[in-house]
Amino acid sequence: MILVLNSGSSSVKYQLIDVEGPTRAKGAKIERIGEPGSDVPDHEAALSRVAQAVATESAAITAIGHRVVHGGPRFSGPALITDDVIKQIEEAVPLAPLHNPANLAGIEWARRWRPDVPQVAVFDTAFHSTIPPAARTYAIDREVAELYDVRRYGFHGTSTAYVSRVAARLVGQPDTANVIVLHLGNGASASAVAAGRCVDTSMGMTPLEGLVMGTRSGDIDPAVIFVLIRAGMSPDQVEAMLFRRSGLLGLCGDNDMRAVIARVEAGDQDAVLAYNVYCHRLRKYIGAYCAVLGRVDVIAFTGGVGENSSLVRSTVLAGLQPLGIRLDPLRNVSARGTRIISTDDSAVSVAVVPTDEELEIALETSAVVARTKPQ
Numbered sequence: 001m002i003l004v005l006n007s008g009s010s011s012v013k014y015q016l017i018d019v020e021g022p023t024r025a026k027g028a029k030i031e032r033i034g035e036p037g038s039d040v041p042d043h044e045a046a047l048s049r050v051a052q053a054v055a056t057e058s059a060a061i062t063a064i065g066h067r068v069v070h071g072g073p074r075f076s077g078p079a080l081i082t083d084d085v086i087k088q089i090e091e092a093v094p095l096a097p098l099h100n101p102a103n104l105a106g107i108e109w110a111r112r113w114r115p116d117v118p119q120v121a122v123f124d125t126a127f128h129s130t131i132p133p134a135a136r137t138y139a140i141d142r143e144v145a146e147l148y149d150v151r152r153y154g155f156h157g158t159s160t161a162y163v164s165r166v167a168a169r170l171v172g173q174p175d176t177a178n179v180i181v182l183h184l185g186n187g188a189s190a191s192a193v194a195a196g197r198c199v200d201t202s203m204g205m206t207p208l209e210g211l212v213m214g215t216r217s218g219d220i221d222p223a224v225i226f227v228l229i230r231a232g233m234s235p236d237q238v239e240a241m242l243f244r245r246s247g248l249l250g251l252c253g254d255n256d257m258r259a260v261i262a263r264v265e266a267g268d269q270d271a272v273l274a275y276n277v278y279c280h281r282l283r284k285y286i287g288a289y290c291a292v293l294g295r296v297d298v299i300a301f302t303g304g305v306g307e308n309s310s311l312v313r314s315t316v317l318a319g320l321q322p323l324g325i326r327l328d329p330l331r332n333v334s335a336r337g338t339r340i341i342s343t344d345d346s347a348v349s350v351a352v353v354p355t356d357e358e359l360e361i362a363l364e365t366s367a368v369v370a371r372t373k374p375q
């Protein structure tokens, strides 16, 4: 049995998965870590709860798989965790300040808790390692870029790999489908996947670029940063603003899309602007990735917003009939689970695919352990 740990900035998710089935023995999400009024003060406390929850199955755990958001320049696949791997993850902390410290807390805790079992890091960046130079290169001074490994890495790769595979199967083209994956959760990203290989993604060197997110700005003119620094803000203040107090939260004071939509429905103008900026950006990336892929077979929505908000899906795809995209209004609101929500005559299928990062991490973990076992 594999224990999967997704130790995030404000939550710890865990699942105990038997990859043979695959079956799930148990799992939960421990939320609001460190928030005012929460009874989970820190990651240590959340992780002790995981240990308690899996106490009866503890002896059956053969490996622990960890979600790690930024792998830095070296990893194009999952890695058995060693001191050196931990060092690489630490070096990438400045590039994923909301995520890597929490991921490391989970790894360090698990190594103390079960030093006897192998631990595997599954990187969000890995699936994007196939993105070609034209899409991953920033048009800046090459020497500077090489010296500091400045390039597009991309994130949500574990989710995007899983969702693009399921969507390709769903439209009957498991090996050949061109897929646009829209992962819309707390973080949000769009990716273009051609026949199983990622060819472009909206997040960049850090998980700040691209779409509007719960608390992150997504794309802005980089010169805005210098204007703010010259106006008296420190680099740390600007960074904290862009990562933690921007996006939906910065525009209307709420980062939870459910709250934003409730306010939109009540006619709140700040929420309307936040919602419109979010949807406009998303629509723009869909158009861009139609152009990047040339032919699109399926657009797949996933993540908390993508899976649950029929309103966001219909707003974003409205008016895209000229691109061959026709949403079926009834299918969009009615069904649950993995499903097609476009009309039968839509040239491009539209799908909802609930993501399963934990299953993907369990499968990768078990493959790494099998590979590294002494023969």
Ligand SMILES: Nc1ncnc2c1ncn2[C@@H]1O[C@H](COP(=O)(O)OP(=O)(O)O)[C@@H](O)[C@H]1O
Residues within 6 Å of the ligand: 011, 184, 185, 186, 187, 214, 255, 256, 257, 258, 259, 261, 303, 304, 305, 308, 309
């Ligand atoms: N029914 C819904 N309508 C709109 N947004 C939703 C709905 N359910 C969940 N969400 C949004 O999903 C987001 C969380 O996404 P999720 O993928 O679960 O997060 P995480 O990134 O922590 O895995 C929140 O912003 C929440 O508002």
Ligand SMILES: CC(=O)OP(=O)(O)O
Residues within 6 Å of the ligand: 008, 069, 099, 124, 155, 156, 185, 186, 187, 188, 207
């Ligand atoms: C990389 C990233 O943004 O992850 P999350 O959506 O979990 O914050």
Ligand SMILES: [Mg+2]
Residues within 6 Å of the ligand: 185, 186, 187
């Ligand atoms: Mg997520």
